[in-house]
Amino acid sequence: MIEAPGAESASRCARCGFCNVVCPVFRELGVESGGPRGRISLATALADGELPRSERLEQLVYDCLLCQTCISACPNGVRTDQIVMAARSRLGEDNRNHRLTDVVLRHVASTPRRLQLLALLGAAYQRSGTRSAARRLLPAHLTEKEALLPPVSVRTLQSRVPAVVPASGQRVARVGYFPGCLNNLVYTRIGRATVRALSTHGCEVVFPRSLSCCGMPQRAYGHLDVARELAARNVDAFLKAGVEVVLTDCATCGSSLSEYPELLQKRLPFRVHDVAQFLVDTLGLSSSSSTFVGKVTYHDPCHLVRGQGVRTQPRILLQRIPGLELVEMAESDVCCGGAGSFSLTRFELSMQILDRKVANILATGAQVVATGCPSCITQIAYGLKRRGSAVRVVHPVELLS
Ligand code: SF4
Ligand code: SF4
Structure with a gap:
């Protein structure tokens, strides 16, 4: 072990x-x-x-x-x-309680092609009549869990974004991009917004085709051997790409990548940053060309605020968007209860934690809640929908473009 x-x-x-x-x-x-x-x-x-x-x-x-x-x-x-x-x-x-999860994590999520195939099946299920039939047949507790799953994209981010995206205008940096499984297969809109924002601000973005899962789900379920193998593969992909900085728009992936040195017991040949952190701290984002008129509140993902110590940069990024009014929610850095598959395995407990988060969001009167983690986006969007709220959930970079 x-x-x-x-x-x-x-x-x-x-x-x-x-x-x-x-x-x-x-x-x-x-x-x-x-x-x-x-x-x-x-x-x-x-x-x-x-x-x-x-x-x-x-x-x-x-x-x-x-x-x-x-x-x-x-x-x-x-x-x-x-x-x-x-x-x-x-x-x-x-582990008797997680046999199916273990099989998925060890044998599906760790292999990009198998994971893509599973996502494609999920997309077909969600778009065909199968979903409404399943919802009629499933018992109520399973229907609630099924509704948690966000719409899977038919096309992956990899098929939409070239392996190298040039900087628009003068190049100021060359960066590697790690979208993570959720942004590659579900929230492709976030990945495209990230690449667009980086390119607009002078970055040549290298998006290797040979990336795997970051390994965090495998670590969370105790499969450290698989997590280590995935980490080695990702390090190799960025080594071949020859980049010195790797950026991600997924808080969980960023936290996972930051822990590779401990996991692999060696120094990485590149630095890892969250995209908001890089845009603000390194590129000195002064103001955005886009505008957003309205109130936005911000939820701190656990893996960003505690996992990587990134608290102020996403807020600064939001405040640099003309017209945007940032309103703080109470307990912004308390977990939303998503935690990967926790919302599926411990649904009731997860919903209790989520209800508190949703109440704090609604108390701000914001039209939009921004957060830098696709897992939090899934959970919070579900919680707001359950309450019949029209508040939108987005990644901060989406408001930049
Ligand atoms: S806070 Fe106290 S009880 Fe909790 S882990 Fe630290 S030392 Fe132990
Ligand atoms: S759920 Fe509780 S024990 Fe687990 S990491 Fe969070 S604060 Fe610590």
Whole structure:
């Protein structure tokens, strides 16, 4: 078994409980085993062989959003996310609750062609009469989960954007672009907006064809061996492209790519940045040629604000759009409850966390909520739809063009 880097920090836990107070799951469940401190104890007991495997234990280990909120509250630098991922890895292939997910992550999501085929089948399902027939036949709890799935694009981003997009005007930088699976297969509009924004601001954008999944879903489910293989493939793709900077418009992918050095135990030949961070900090985005008249609020994705320390740049980007009024929501950096497949595997709990986020969004009176993570976009859009709200959810770069 490959150990999750940082999992050894469990020994530094002083059991003070500061982390429990901020944990979104603990806030909803209100029991010790549902908070980070309890999870660390369970994971440690599992590692020491003091706890037999059980379905209940598996559920507790998987009841974590990996949102990293507890880490920012911990005085001892305990990496609960890594401890949880190590425990999931320990539970491994015997995990009775996630057999189908494990097969998809190991054998489909890790192979771009298979993943594209699955997406194509999904697009056909969503556009044919099969979907409405399925919705009539499925039990209510499955219909709700099915409605969570966003419309899959018929054409991938790769088929819409050339491998090299020149800078419009004078070239100021040459950058690699990593869209991630969701932007490549679902939110192609975000990928096109990103490439357009970068090109407009003087970047030659290199979009390698041989990219794979970033590996975060595999890590989250304890498949560290697959995650490491995917990381090596992506590093190789950008090495061949000869770029020194890699940008992404997916917060989760950015966080995952930033952790490659720990995962691969070597330095990367390139730097990784979020697209908003690069546009503001490196290119010094002064103002946008596009306008947006109205109120926009911003949700901080966990993997951007805590995973990469990017908080101000997306807000600065939004404020540089003429006519746009940025209004802050309460608890903007609290997890939306999406966390990859958490909304599918723990639907009710995920919806409780989401309802709080949606209430905070609606209280701002904004017409649009912007966020830099396609997974958060999916979750928040679903939550707003459930409330019958017309508030739109977009990536900040979409408002730039
Ligand atoms: S805040 Fe840190 S030290 Fe305190 S209980 Fe949580 S993980 Fe342990
Ligand atoms: S990562 Fe998030 S959900 Fe998991 S224990 Fe920490 S605060 Fe709770």
